[in-house]
Amino acid sequence: MPDTALASATTASNTSLRAYLHGLPGVDEVGARARAADLSTRSIKTTAKAEAIDLAIRMVDLTTLEGADTAGKVRALAGKAKHPDPADPSVPRVAAVCVYSDLVAVAVEALAGSGVGVASVATAFPSGRAPLEAKLIDTRRAVADGAGEIDMVIDRGAFLSGDYVKVHDEIVAVKEACGSAHLKVILETGELVTYDNVRRASWLAMHAGADFIKTSTGKVAPAATLPVTLIMLEAVRDFRAATGRQIGVKPAGGIRTTKDAIKNLVLVNETAGSDWLDPAWFRLGASSLLNDLLMQRTKLTTGTYSGPDYYTLD
Amino acid sequence: MAESKKHRKKDTGTTEAAPQRDTSSAVPARLAVLKTYKLYVGGAFPRSESGRSYSVTSSDGAHLANAALASRKDARDAVLAARKAFGGWSARTAYNRGQILYRVAEVLEGRRAQFEADLVDADGVSADEAARLVSAAIDRWVYYAGWTDKIAQVAGGSNPVSGPYYNHSAPEPTGVVAVVAPPQGPLLGLVSVLAPIIAGGNTAIVVASERAPLAAVTLGEVLATSDLPGGVVNILTGRVAELAPPLAGHADVNALDLTGAGDLAAELEEAAAATLKRVLRPRAEEDWFADPGLSRVTPFLETKTVWHPIGV
Numbered sequence: 341m342p343d344t345a346l347a348s349a350t351t352a353s354n355t356s357l358r359a360y361l362h363g364l365p366g367v368d369e370v371g372a373r374a375r376a377a378d379l380s381t382r383s384i385k386t387t388a389k390a391e392a393i394d395l396a397i398r399m400v401d402l403t404t405l406e407g408a409d410t411a412g413k414v415r416a417l418a419g420k421a422k423h424p425d426p427a428d429p430s431v432p433r434v435a436a437v438c439v440y441s442d443l444v445a446v447a448v449e450a451l452a453g454s455g456v457g458v459a460s461v462a463t464a465f466p467s468g469r470a471p472l473e474a475k476l477i478d479t480r481r482a483v484a485d486g487a488g489e490i491d492m493v494i495d496r497g498a499f500l501s502g503d504y505v506k507v508h509d510e511i512v513a514v515k516e517a518c519g520s521a522h523l524k525v526i527l528e529t530g531e532l533v534t535y536d537n538v539r540r541a542s543w544l545a546m547h548a549g550a551d552f553i554k555t556s557t558g559k560v561a562p563a564a565t566l567p568v569t570l571i572m573l574e575a576v577r578d579f580r581a582a583t584g585r586q587i588g589v590k591p592a593g594g595i596r597t598t599k600d601a602i603k604n605l606v607l608v609n610e611t612a613g614s615d616w617l618d619p620a621w622f623r624l625g626a627s628s629l630l631n632d633l634l635m636q637r638t639k640l641t642t643g644t645y646s647g648p649d650y651y652t653l654d
Numbered sequence: 655m656a657e658s659k660k661h662r663k664k665d666t667g668t669t670e671a672a673p674q675r676d677t678s679s680a681v682p683a684r685l686a687v688l689k690t691y692k693l694y695v696g697g698a699f700p701r702s703e704s705g706r707s708y709s710v711t712s713s714d715g716a717h718l719a720n721a722a723l724a725s726r727k728d729a730r731d732a733v734l735a736a737r738k739a740f741g742g743w744s745a746r747t748a749y750n751r752g753q754i755l756y757r758v759a760e761v762l763e764g765r766r767a768q769f770e771a772d773l774v775d776a777d778g779v780s781a782d783e784a785a786r787l788v789s790a791a792i793d794r795w796v797y798y799a800g801w802t803d804k805i806a807q808v809a810g811g812s813n814p815v816s817g818p819y820y821n822h823s824a825p826e827p828t829g830v831v832a833v834v835a836p837p838q839g840p841l842l843g844l845v846s847v848l849a850p851i852i853a854g855g856n857t858a859i860v861v862a863s864e865r866a867p868l869a870a871v872t873l874g875e876v877l878a879t880s881d882l883p884g885g886v887v888n889i890l891t892g893r894v895a896e897l898a899p900p901l902a903g904h905a906d907v908n909a910l911d912l913t914g915a916g917d918l919a920a921e922l923e924e925a926a927a928a929t930l931k932r933v934l935r936p937r938a939e940e941d942w943f944a945d946p947g948l949s950r951v952t953p954f955l956e957t958k959t960v961w962h963p964i965g966v
Contacts, residue, residue, distance in 0.1 A: 435762055644928070647737075647906025 347435075357388055357504040357544070364543060367535035374568035379610055385639075389602070393637050394432055395422060395617065396601040400633075401459055401590065401625045403438040404654065405466075405558065411446045414439055417654055418450035425651075427636050428641075435619040436489060436629065440465070442480035444513035448486035459489035459524070463514060472510060479517040490514070491524040491554060492542065496531045498616040504544060511548035516586040524552035525588055529568045530560040538568055542575035548619075558625065563593025566578035566603060573611040589616070594623025598636040601629060627654060667877055686870045691721045691867070691885035693728060693891060694874030696735030697884015699860040702729045702892070710868055713778030721867045726891035726900045729859070733906050736830045736857040739885030744855040748803035755853060756882040762792050765876060769841055771870060776840050776866035791845040798853040801951065805854060813959070820962040825955035827855030828932055829908030832901035834894055834922075836914040840866035842942045844873065847913050850950035852886055855908070859888045861898055863914065867891035894918065902926045909954050912936050922932055 352360075384392055404413060404420045418437055425431040436457035439447050447458045460482035464470035470478075479490055492514045500507040515523050525545040529538050545553050553572055556563040569591045576587045589612070590602055601624055610617050616622050631651045638646040664932040685875075701707075706723035720729075743751070762769070766788045771782040809825040827946070829849045840863050851858045862870030873890045882919035892895055898918055901907055902925040911933035912919045924932050933952045 644903035644925075645733070645900060645905060647904070650905055 352501060352505065352508070354505050354525045355517075357508065358502060361504060361540040361544060364539055367539050369535050369567075371569040372535060372570055376570045376607065378556065379570075380566060382603075382606045384602050388498040390637070390640050392602045392605055393598060393633050393640070396598070396605060396624060397630065397633050397637075398432045399437060399622055399624050400434040400630055401436045401438045401592070401623045402434045402630060403496050403558070403625055403627050405438070405440060405461060405594070406425075408445060409440060411443065411653070414443045414446045414525070415450045416652070418447055418454075418456070420630070420652060420654060421451065421456045422454045424630055425637070426491060428638075430633065431434050431578055431637065436624055438489075438491065438583075438625065440502075441478050441487070444482045444485040444487045451550045457488045458486060458489055460485075460487035460555075461491045461526075463492040463510075465493055466559040467527075468495050469497075473486070475510070476513060476517045479514050482518070483519055483521045487521055489522045489524060489552075490518050491513065491526055493526045493528060493557060494545065496528055497530070499537070499541060499544075505542075509543055509546045511545055511550060515549040522551040523549065524588075525550040526554045528557055528560060529555050529570075530562050531565075535567065535571055537557075538571050539575060542572050543579070546575065546579045552590050552623070554590040554592055554625065556591075556593040556625075558593030561594070564591030564595055564625075566607060569604060570607055570611055573616070573618060575606060576616070577612045585614070588623065590623040590625055592623075595626050596622055596628050597632050598629075601626075629649075661936045668711075668766065670682070671963050681800065689719070691719050691871045691891070692725055693722050693732075693734045693870065694698055694740070694878065694887070694889040695728065695885075697878060698790060699874065699878075700728075703731065703871070708892070710776075712775045718775055719959065721871065721891045724890040727783040728866075728890055728892075728898065729897050730904070732859040733830060733832075733901070733904055735885040735888050737906055739883055740827075740830060742883055743852070743857055743886045745856075747755060748806065748855070751853065751855065752799045752802035754881050755795055758876060758882065759792050759799065761874075761876050761880045762788075762795060765872070766792070767776070767870060769917035772872060773841060776868060777896065787839075788843050790848045791842045794842070794845050794946075795849055796953075797946075798849040801850075801948070801960065803851050805948065805951060805955070807953060808948065810957065813826050814960075818965045819961060820964050821959065822962070823957050823959045825952070826853070826958050828956055829856060829858045829952045830856050830906060831909040831911060831954055832904075832907045833858055833860045833911040834898050834914040834918075835860050835862050835870065835938065837863045837865050839863075839942050840869040843914075843940070844870055846940075846942050847911055848887065850946070850948075851911065851954050852882075852914065854951050854955050856954050857886045857888075859890065859901060859907070861894055862889055862955055864892070864894050899925060902931075903928065905929045907931060910952075911950075913940070957958055 356619050420433045421437045433456050436459045437447050438459040441460045444460045462479040462482050463475035494507050527541040532538050542553050555568055572589050577588055580586045589640050608622050635646040673825050686766050692701050702722040702724045704725040708723045710718050710721045714717050719838050769786040769788045773787055806824055810823045810833040813821040815821040870889050877887050902922040910926050911934045913923055915922055926933050
């Protein structure tokens with residue numbers, strides 16, 4: 341476990357941050373892959389599977405992040421978030437709806453009083469290539485419109501070129517702009533090249549004030565792979581042990597099937613612990629996953645396989 | 655295994671070179687390379703997800719080979735593969751589908767010796783009878799290959815209506831069809847139920863004859879090398895009583911061909927009713943050599959009728 345001698349991070353220089361982040365223990369790549377592959381062979385059946393499916397549904401951040409998004413589409417998605425399966429009221433609602441910042445107001449109105457949160461991507465999602473002022477305006481606007489959660493992207497270019505102070509200070513500035521809204525920091529692990537970088541970015545984001553660390557935007561492949569999620573779960577586990585502050589994890593992108601979702605839940609339980617098995621600390625960023633969860637749920641309750649024709653396309 | 659190999663050679667009378675035992679005592683006799691009979695799902699040949707297999711025997715009870723004993727989950731995977739392939743297959747021109755079905759006949763012709771041997775083993779028929787069955791199966795592919803771009807003219811057309819409308823009907827494929835192949839006729843029976851379904855633009859999941867599945871798996875190899883897109887035909891081997899019910903109840907299956915379902919037919923039809931599937935019931939005493947006409951094609955076609963105003 342790394343030491344926590346980063347008390348004065350806000351005033352740190354690139355040299356000291358570099359010394360700290362590169363002083364973190366290296367990731368055993370082969371070991372991480374093997375551990376993730378091993379845990380994904382767990383067999384979760386019958387009642388345990390039913391519980392896992394309901395928990396996964398409660399953890400879903402139902403996401404639409406397309407250039408073609410409209411207010412109508414966001415309202416439709418909000419309806420689905422409140423009642424994922426209109427034919428079965430026992431299906432729990434999802435954790436949140438995740439939209440672009442200009443559609444936050446529509447989502448907030450559609451979800452008022454439902455208990456479903458509104459998350460907004462901000463800070464020039466998905467590339468993060470914009471001046472800091474623009475990123476902050478983007479964030480403040482989303483918060484003012486009622487977003488309870490902000491998903492920001494880090495500046496991967498700065499991170500990869502070693503300008504850790506820039507990455508750190510941006511997160512701090514956006515966190516401040518968030519006010520009471522929760523901040524999820526997207527590392528975009530598909531662009532970070534190595535697992536060591538994923539660990540470093542995780543610790544940097546946590547020290548800078550992230551409430552959640554999130555794997556990916558969903559616009560870059562590979563997105564949320566199991567080894568990457570494993571490394572991030574280890575990071576939040578160690579961070580809580582070191583500082584006492586609990587941080588959430590959100591894998592996003594590429595999680596399409598119930599099997600994928602359950603593998604993630606096993607990973608959470610075995611790596612970070614059962615404290616994280618809660619929508620407050622673990623989220624699944626996805627859009628098509630929800631339909632598969634509903635189909636599997638129907639299979640468990642009725643005994644027959646369901647088909648995509650019976651669920652909404654979104 | 656050695657016994658089954660001997661059995662095959664004896665009955666087919668193929669003229670393979672005899673093992674060269676007398677050349678040198680230092681050279682061991684060649685070990686036969688035996689085929690692993692697997693499923694055919696999504697264009698690939700996976701083993702059963704369950705890892706199970708069962709012994710397939712010849713008509714006189716000798717062990718021929720082990721075939722995969724598919725599970726409910728293999729059936730589910732096959733439905734996924736068939737659904738995925740449906741869009742592309744149904745969107746091809748009928749002419750192109752005909753070319754591909756003809757190609758299946760061509761490739762089948764090239765491997766007829768293997769199918770004849772399979773039939774001799776499975777049914778204990780004479781070599782002459784096996785040759786006649788294989789020829790009929792090849793001809794059946796050609797028959798349906800010719801039909802693909804003529805179905806629309808027979809099953810559709812323009813309709814005379816009272817009013818200023820041009821009224822036009824066209825047959826369209828139903829979708830994903832689950833087929834219980836007849837237990838008798840491991841090749842001809844199978845081809846006779848399968849070819850008309852895909853000729854119409856549907857994709858199929860076939861539960862092969864439980865008793866004699868080896869010819870079906872070999873047919874899968876023919877289909878895999880005949881330009882037929884993966885997933886258009888998916889072949890499962892195993893227990894009909896285990897595989898047919900989940901297929902009949904599956905909401906993403908659009909039609910059922912119960913030709914080989916036997917006593918299970920009524921129960922399967924009932925399960926299919928919940929999702930309003932098309933069902934082709936088993937008929938008494940099929941004669942697979944008879945001209946089938948379109949009797950197996952039209953049950954898996956939906957008629958789309960378009961009313962178009964004229965004179966405005």
